Amino acid sequence: NAGVTQTPKFQVLKTGQSMTLQCAQDMNHEYMSWYRQDPGMGLRLIHYSVGAGITDQGEVPNGYNVSRSTTEDFPLRLLSAAPSQTSVYFCASSFSTQDSGTAITEAFFGQGTRLTVV
Amino acid sequence: LAKTTQPISMDSYEGQEVNITCSHNNIATNDYITWYQQFPSQGPRFIIQGYKTKVTNEVASLFIPADRKSSTLSLPRVSLSDTAVYYCLVGRSGNTGKLIFGQGTTLQVKP
Numbered sequence A: 001n002a003g004v005t006q007t008p009k010f011q012v013l014k015t016g017q018s019m020t021l022q023c024a025q026d027m028n029h030e031y032m033s034w035y036r037q038d039p040g041m042g043l044r045l046i047h048y049s050v051g052a053g054i055t056d057q058g059e060v061p062n063g064y065n066v067s068r069s070t071t072e073d074f075p076l077r078l079l080s081a082a083p084s085q086t087s088v089y090f091c092a093s094s095f096s097t098q099d100s101g102t103a104i105t106e107a108f109f110g111q112g113t114r115l116t117v118v
Numbered sequence B: 001l002a003k004t005t006q007p008i009s010m011d012s013y014e015g016q017e018v019n020i021t022c023s024h025n026n027i028a029t030n031d032y033i034t035w036y037q038q039f040p041s042q043g044p045r046f047i048i049q050g051y052k053t054k055v056t057n058e059v060a061s062l063f064i065p066a067d068r069k070s071s072t073l074s075l076p077r078v079s080l081s082d083t084a085v086y087y088c089l090v091g092r093s094g095n096t097g098k099l100i101f102g103q104g105t106t107l108q109v110k111p
Helices: none
Strands: A004-007 A010-013 A019-025 A031-037 A043-051 A054-057 A064-066 A076-078 A087-099 A102-109 A113-117 B009-013 B018-023 B031-038 B045-050 B053-056 B061-064 B070-075 B084-092 B105-110
Touching: A004 A087, A010 A019, A019 A031, A019 A087, A043 A064, A102 B031, A102 B045, B009 B018, B018 B084, B018 B105, B031 B061, B045 B053, B045 B061, B045 B070, B070 B084
Parallel strands: A010 A113, B009 B105
Antiparallel strands: A004 A019, A019 A076, A031 A043, A031 A087, A043 A054, A064 A076, A087 A102, A087 A113, B018 B070, B031 B045, B031 B084, B053 B061, B061 B070, B084 B105
């Protein structure tokens, strides 16, 4: 059980290039999401998905596209990379369950992709 | 989603109990309170979640007063390895794909 796997771990892009950050989870979680984290800052939500075929925008969606064709995979595509997109990107999957009558929601995060745009 | 306010940073010493308070004045009836921990160069990790009163697990306790406008994460007898950023999140359980993080509290544990 690998959890949430992100590839690549590191990437350098030139301005204007496009690329896809991969995210896969093997926990059969319904919900998945992408975040970016700039130095010294908290995580900001880019896009999220509540199931295969369903995606929605988060706080900072501009410049990014997502798709969710399967439960397992949720790739993030940078359309035309800009230096402002230099950041660490985290993918997460989450589920809800019941614990003694109380709903518990837990998100699992990948190890991150460190992206530099020059 | 309810906005949260936490202290930017806190210092503590090994063996002490640490309490981090989060304000969420606009919490809605269906909202839960969740805390995550993040070490440098890693993704956040779930610590604890609660709706009201007190919740305890093997890692921490979460205290929520009756009006639910604030919550306190309590870490008993911290060690150097508890140095991390702690995030308080408030949102509905069904909104599991849409977690909104604030700036978090950077806890520095000193020997």
